[in-house]
Amino acid sequence: MPTSPSTSAQAAREDVARRLRNLRRSADLTVAELAYRCNWHHAKTSRIENARTPPSPTDIRLWCRATSAEDQASDLIAASLHAESLYTEWKRQARNGLRQLQDSYLKLYQSTETFRVYSTTLVPGLLQTEGYARALLGTNARFLGLPDDGPEAAAARLGRSRIIHQAGHRFVLLIEEAVLRYQLGDADAMAAQLGHLLAAGALPAVSLGIIPMATPSRLLWAAETFNVYDQALVSVELLSAQVNITQPSEISLYLRAFEELRGMAVYGAGARELIVRAVEALR
Structure with a gap:
C-alpha cells in the first residue's frame, strides 16, 4: 500500500x-x-x-x-x-451540514459502473440502515464540531444508496469481520443493520465478502478504508479528510490490494454464518 x-x-x-x-x-x-x-x-x-x-x-x-x-x-x-x-478536510466538505455532503456524491454514484469498497471499521455507506447511519453521522458531527443534522443526513444517505437496486451498476464490497462487532446505536439498531447485510448480500448486483478475524497468515494488511470508482478514482477516508487519488499508478496499486484482500474473504454461506454469529452476540 x-x-x-x-x-x-x-x-x-x-x-x-x-x-x-x-x-x-x-x-x-x-x-x-x-x-x-x-x-x-x-x-x-x-x-x-x-x-x-x-x-x-x-x-x-x-x-x-x-x-x-x-x-x-x-x-x-x-x-x-x-x-x-484531491485532499479535502471533512470539516470543509460538511461546513453546511452532513446532508449536503451525502447529496454531493449523487453524480459520482450515477456515473460509476463498478464500485469496489473495502472497509476496516464500518458497514459501507451503500449498505447502511437508517438507524446505523444516524448513529454514525451524529457522532461524526459532534466530533468534528459540525451542524448536527444526523437524521436528515441519514435519510439522504439511504436515498443515495438506492442505487444498488438500479440496473447498470455492480458493487463489490469487502469488510473485515470486526465491522460486524463494532456497535453503533443501540442493540436493536445494530441487529437491524446486521439483518440488512444478510438481505443485501443476496442482491444480484452485490458481492459481499467478509474477511474473517481468524484468517491465518494474512497476505496483506490495509490500514485505511477506501473506495474505488471504476478504475478512475480512489477515495481514501482519513480521520480528518478525504483523499482522492487519480494517478493511474496509485489506482493500480489499490486495485491490486483490493484483489488480494478479496481473495481472503468468505462469501455466501460463509459470510452469512459470520453475520449470524454477530447477531447472536448482541443478545
Whole structure:
C-alpha cells in the first residue's frame, strides 16, 4: 500500500509550485523581487514555491503578471484548484451540514459502473440502515464540531444508496469481520443493520465478502478504508479528510490490494454464518 494516501494531492501541489518557481526563474527574478512586484512578504513566495501554502487564484494571476506570463494563469489556476480538490478536510466538505455532503456524491454514484469498497471499521455507506447511519453521522458531527443534522443526513444517505437496486451498476464490497462487532446505536439498531447485510448480500448486483478475524497468515494488511470508482478514482477516508487519488499508478496499486484482500474473504454461506454469529452476540 502507499506510504501516504495523500501522495497524489501532494504531488499535484508540488507540480504547481515547480511551475511557478520556473516562471520566476525564467523572468530572472529573485524571491524578494517577485514578492515586491506582487505586494506581499518574500516568505509567502517561499511557502508557495515549496508547496507549503497553496496559492489562491489571485496569487497566481499576480505571479503570472509579475513574470510576464499572463497567458499561463488560467492553466495554473485550474491545476492548483484540482490539486486542492484531491485532499479535502471533512470539516470543509460538511461546513453546511452532513446532508449536503451525502447529496454531493449523487453524480459520482450515477456515473460509476463498478464500485469496489473495502472497509476496516464500518458497514459501507451503500449498505447502511437508517438507524446505523444516524448513529454514525451524529457522532461524526459532534466530533468534528459540525451542524448536527444526523437524521436528515441519514435519510439522504439511504436515498443515495438506492442505487444498488438500479440496473447498470455492480458493487463489490469487502469488510473485515470486526465491522460486524463494532456497535453503533443501540442493540436493536445494530441487529437491524446486521439483518440488512444478510438481505443485501443476496442482491444480484452485490458481492459481499467478509474477511474473517481468524484468517491465518494474512497476505496483506490495509490500514485505511477506501473506495474505488471504476478504475478512475480512489477515495481514501482519513480521520480528518478525504483523499482522492487519480494517478493511474496509485489506482493500480489499490486495485491490486483490493484483489488480494478479496481473495481472503468468505462469501455466501460463509459470510452469512459470520453475520449470524454477530447477531447472536448482541443478545
